[in-house]
Amino acid sequence: MTSIAANLQQVRERLWRACEAASRDSAEVTLLAVSKTFGADAVRQAHAAGQTAFGENYVQEGIDKIAQVAQMLPREAIEWHCIGPLQSNKTRLVAAQFDWVQSVDRLKIAQRLSEQRPPGLPPLNVCLQLNVDGGANKSGVSAAELPALADAVAALPNLRLRGLMSIPEPSPDFATQKALFLRVRAAFEDLRARGHALDTLSMGMSDDLEAAVAAGATMVRVGRAVFGHRPLKDATAAA
Numbered sequence: 419m420t421s422i423a424a425n426l427q428q429v430r431e432r433l434w435r436a437c438e439a440a441s442r443d444s445a446e447v448t449l450l451a452v453s454k455t456f457g458a459d460a461v462r463q464a465h466a467a468g469q470t471a472f473g474e475n476y477v478q479e480g481i482d483k484i485a486q487v488a489q490m491l492p493r494e495a496i497e498w499h500c501i502g503p504l505q506s507n508k509t510r511l512v513a514a515q516f517d518w519v520q521s522v523d524r525l526k527i528a529q530r531l532s533e534q535r536p537p538g539l540p541p542l543n544v545c546l547q548l549n550v551d552g553g554a555n556k557s558g559v560s561a562a563e564l565p566a567l568a569d570a571v572a573a574l575p576n577l578r579l580r581g582l583m584s585i586p587e588p589s590p591d592f593a594t595q596k597a598l599f600l601r602v603r604a605a606f607e608d609l610r611a612r613g614h615a616l617d618t619l620s621m622g623m624s625d626d627l628e629a630a631v632a633a634g635a636t637m638v639r640v641g642r643a644v645f646g647h648r649p650l651k652d653a654t655a656a657a
């Protein structure tokens with residue numbers, strides 16, 4: 419087994435135990451492998467170990483990797499998620515190349531993605547990124563502005579609104595972390611109660627996936643626990 423295969427197995431076991439502890443069916447939680455800063459061959463190895471959904475933060479790196487992986491595997495073998503901050507000048511590439519965008523936090527970006535989704539492709543799956551801590555310099559829509567943004571995004575023709583993504587401040591304490599995730603869950607349930615047919619609550623990473631599963635996550639985004647430590651580049655790279 420490659421170490422990526424072994425790591426994936428360990429993450430799957432963590433997810434399985436977290437679901438057990440929360441009395442949830444493990445089939446309800448999708449693992450998104452965050453391959454940012456790792457090469458196409460790492461994606462190929464993870465795919466060989468049964469992983470099909472991958473997340474990228476940096477648009478150009480993601481586009482290059484999608485093309486490289488497409489030389490090794492059929493394009494439809496992998497579901498590619500854009501999870502990083504998105505600028506207007508990158509929306510055309512993202513709309514053409516990715517299957518999901520989880521980091522939509524303003525209407526202008528959503529409108530561009532919908533307009534630029536190429537004809538012939540299925541609607542682009544979208545999650546709204548919720549800033550649940552209220553940190554002023556963090557990405558994400560505020561809880562107060564979320565319902566109006568959800569209504570507007572759901573009306574766009576070439577997008578399919580699937581749910582919410584959030585990256586709350588990390589906390590070493592399980593109960594604190596779970597409480598933050600539960601706030602995201604409450605916003606998710608609120609949108610569903612308002613009539614949005616959402617199925618994706620994307621929260622939890624390598625260090626806090628158990629708390630996220632306990633709070634109802636349906637997708638966890640895991641990088642380091644699958645691929646190992648990232649080179650320092652990650653700390654400074656821009657989208």
Ligand SMILES: *Cc1c(COP(=O)(O)O)cnc(C)c1O
Binds near residue numbers: 475639
């Ligand atoms: C990097 C990243 C992850 C994965 O983080 P790890 O701590 O490596 O598991 C998940 N989500 C987003 C948005 C990220 O940028």
